[in-house]
Amino acid sequence: MISFKTIPRSQMLEHAQRIFPDECCGFLFGTEQSDGTREVEKILEVDNSKSGDKRRRFEISPQNYLHAEKYAIEHDLLLLGIYHSHPGHPAIPSEHDRVAAQPYFSYIIVSVMQGKINHIRSWRLGEDSRFEEEKLTPIHFHQSIE
Amino acid sequence: MATVVIPTPLRKFTNQTAKLQISANTVGEVIDSLTRDFPDLKKHLLDEQGKVRSFINIFAGDEDIRDLQQEKTVVDEATIVSIVPAIAGGIQFKSSHHGN
Numbered sequence: 395m396i397s398f399k400t401i402p403r404s405q406m407l408e409h410a411q412r413i414f415p416d417e418c419c420g421f422l423f424g425t426e427q428s429d430g431t432r433e434v435e436k437i438l439e440v441d442n443s444k445s446g447d448k449r450r451r452f453e454i455s456p457q458n459y460l461h462a463e464k465y466a467i468e469h470d471l472l473l474l475g476i477y478h479s480h481p482g483h484p485a486i487p488s489e490h491d492r493v494a495a496q497p498y499f500s501y502i503i504v505s506v507m508q509g510k511i512n513h514i515r516s517w518r519l520g521e522d523s524r525f526e527e528e529k530l531t532p533i534h535f536h537q538s539i540e
Numbered sequence: 541m542a543t544v545v546i547p548t549p550l551r552k553f554t555n556q557t558a559k560l561q562i563s564a565n566t567v568g569e570v571i572d573s574l575t576r577d578f579p580d581l582k583k584h585l586l587d588e589q590g591k592v593r594s595f596i597n598i599f600a601g602d603e604d605i606r607d608l609q610q611e612k613t614v615v616d617e618a619t620i621v622s623i624v625p626a627i628a629g630g631i632q633f634k635s636s637h638h639g640n
Binding site for chain 1: 545547548549550551552584595597599604622624625626627628629630631632
C-alpha cells in the first residue's frame with residue numbers, strides 16, 4: 395500500500411494539470427515500513443526529456459535520475475518510485491511503461507482528462523515482469539485532520 | 541578496483557548494499573563480477589545475449605559507457621561506475637496488467 399502526504403500529492407496533481415496535454419513526470423520520495431507500507435513525503439518534478447511527442451511519451455534523463463538518488467540520500471528518504479501522467483487516457487500502464495519498468499519502484503499514473511484530474515493509480519512490477527496494482531490511499535488522513 | 545553504485549530498485553538483489561568495491565580492470569569485468577556475486581541481479585542488467593539491457597545505462601564517472609569503449613571501458617580505483625535505469629514510458633492503447 396502507498397499513501398501520500400497532502401503537500402506532495404497536491405504538487406503532483408498540479409504538475410499533471412499544468413503540463414497537460416503533455417505527459418509530466420517526476421520522482422517520489424518517502425518512507426517504507428517493515429510491512430511494506432509506503433508513504434510519499436516529497437516529490438521532485440523533472441523535465442520530460444523525450445524528444446518528439448511529449449503528449450504520448452515521457453523520458454527522464456540519466457543525469458536527472460542520478461540527481462534523484464543523491465537527493466534521497468541528502469534528505470534521508472527512500473527513492474520510492476516515479477509518477478507520470480496519461481493525458482486523455484486511463485491510469486493504466488502501457489507496454490511502453492512495462493518494458494522500462496524497474497522492480498521495487500511504485501509507478502503512480504495520473505489520468506488527466508480535458509485538463510482535469512480523472513484518476514490516480516499505483517502499479518508495481520511483479521516477479522513475472524507484469525504490472526500489478528498497488529493499493530493507493532489518496533489522502534493521508536492524519537495530514538488532512540491537522 | 542572500482543566503486544559501483546547500485547540504484548535503489550536493484551538493491552534488493554545486493555542485500556541492500558548501495559556501494560560496492562570490485563576488483564576489475566574494465567566495466568565488463570565489473571559487470572561479470574557483480575552478476576557472479578549477485579546472480580539475481582543478472583536478468584535486470586543483461587539481456588539474453590549477455591549484453592547490457594537497453595533500459596539500463598552504465599556510467600563510468602559522468603559518461604555513458606556507450607560514448608566510451610562500452611564494456612571495454614577501463615576502470616581504476618578512482619572510477620565510480622553507476623548503474624542508471626532508463627526511466628521512460630507513455631501512452632499506448634494496448635495494456636499489459638493483471639486484472640481490471
